[in-house]
Amino acid sequence: MGQIIASIDSPPETSVRDPRTGASVRLWLYGLAVLVMVMVAVGGATRLTGSGLSITEWKPVTGAIPPLSDAGWAAEFEKYRASSQYQNLNRGMALGEFKVIYWWEWSHRQLGRFLGFYFFLPLVWFWWRGNVSSRLALTLVGIGALGGLQAMVGWIMVASGLEPGMTAVAPIKLMLHLVIASMILAAIVWVAAGLRAGEGRAMPVSPGLARAAVALVALILVQIALGGLVAGSRAGWTYNTWPLMDGHLVPPAAMLFSGQPWIENFADNPILVQFNHRLVAYLLVAAALWHAYATRRTEGGAMRAGAVAGLTLAQAGLGIVTLLLVVPLWAGLAHQLLAMVLLMVATHHARLCRAA
Template sequence: MAVAASTESMPLARVPQTRSLSPVRAWIYSLAALVVLMVAVGGATRLTGSGLSITEWRPVTGAIPPLSEQAWLVEFEKYRQISQYELVNKGMTLSEFKFIYGWEWGHRQLGRLIGLVFFLPLVWFWARGVIKGRLALTLLGIGALGGLQGAIGWIMVASGLEPGMTAVAPIKLALHLTVASIILACLVWVAAGLKDRSDEAPEVSTGLAPRILMGLILFQIALGGLVAGSKAGLTYNTWPLMDGALVPSASALFSVSPWIENFVDNVVLVQFNHRLVAYAIVAFAIWHAWTTRRRASGSKAASRATVMAGLTLAQMVLGIVTLLLVVPLWAGLAHQVFAMAVLAMAAVHARVSVA
């Protein structure tokens, strides 16, 4: 009798703790939304050519933009000393400079806001004992990753300020985007794990497929960063053929020496790899949905797997449209932001699925 009573009381004992974590869950999802917004603003900054407009890294004093005409002229003069101005934007007016400066300043300001929205509630929840132990350490790890992301952002910008450079290094842009995506996936993973599912039907086993799918999507986002950084999307704007063939010639795919640099610096191979992995992700997601529906039709796992198949297919179609239209601003941003939505859903699916 005592054992039975103890067993029956266990779900009730978890309810107060789960309810106390509901504000934490909402806070983490708010952070995830801010990260998506950060990625969107970062994409707009890149697509408008604004990323090198601020030539110094001032984490504190840089929060205040130029407030006078003289201050604007000082900032403009700093920009006119770099290669991007000399080789791309020579003759730019002060008002045009203010436009690109605004995008980069907004991107950095949003980063400062995310830092505040992360650490202030973290300290408050921790002080009240709402979060502790493993959850607290996990959140601290995500915070450290966010700090590292800020440093990576400046390293990326600094690569574009070197003499002769007119844009940031593609591999550093890809790293910056990938770390942002990892932060988003971590936030969604943690938040999804805080939901009380004691009243829901047990999850059916889906194996490692959801986690493999999430890993593939992260890898594809990294490849997308290389495409964006090398401007490979502005070339070979046909589909399904690429340079008149389904598979470009080996001489085109590996024209750079040493061969390893083709994976970063050769726009043919960079774009081709992005295409191939897109096909692989869609095929894998459809297979995962089909097998899950066969095993447990009507289950939540089957529904999520079906949604993932639809999302990955929609993202591939959006990518093709973006390529065919030669990357207009709206399409490039939509493709980048939708990738974050696909990743977030993949993280939820992987977190709540039973391996």
């Protein structure tokens, strides 16, 4: 993400011609960020409802059209019935039940198509009108390319769940899909906040605190990645107590590294996956609280850092509730969505901290 966003750290007055067009570009970018958040939320619902493998083909163009007849629905259902997920988990599912999971996955893919149009059409318009510099436009094209990569990774992820014997997608690929989405979101917010900084509204802090704010964003991304592994390995459905795990504050090494080779435990062992997510959560809360305390006397930065710390505490609390309730749909979605909000706020704060 750093390479994508580094190119816009120069004075933003070269990126837009006047404050009015700058405000329009910024509004478009924040709208794009909201759409990415919605996309992540729908993706989370698709995962939690077990809908991600309901569409067994990747058709970027013709796949936008859902079945329009009984014969079309029967054909789609027959493709799903050939999958291991149906054979091993959903055998006997009725067509009406299939339609529910189909619409979740179709909506996720359709939203991705809409997001692509929302991104590229205004970008071409703003670039043609001269509202953005070539440098900023190329940076945005880079973010768009990352979006294209995200779509391909999404299909690779789904394909991993359609392999013989698989009833869910591979945890590593689910994690990668979520991390790329998070990087796209952070990059968009970084760009938008940079335009705001260029209008003279940012209040910079010391270089050390600015670096700490960026490090906090990086730590949030690490925690989101670990959350993706928790989701992929269904680690949240096990050891549903807190602060202990199976009566241990720190589970024995024999439990944490029970699989062979040992490196695979970090992705496939639900005990170690959940334990790592807990550890980084504690570290993230401590780092956010320290940063808020260290920034308390800076003008502007104190309020933003306080918001990051408050959201971090709320996210940790929601994570505990989600675990104790064994991941009900509403809690799982809220936990994932709040993670995106936290990432947005922390990225916005970090960018304004670096304003010259």
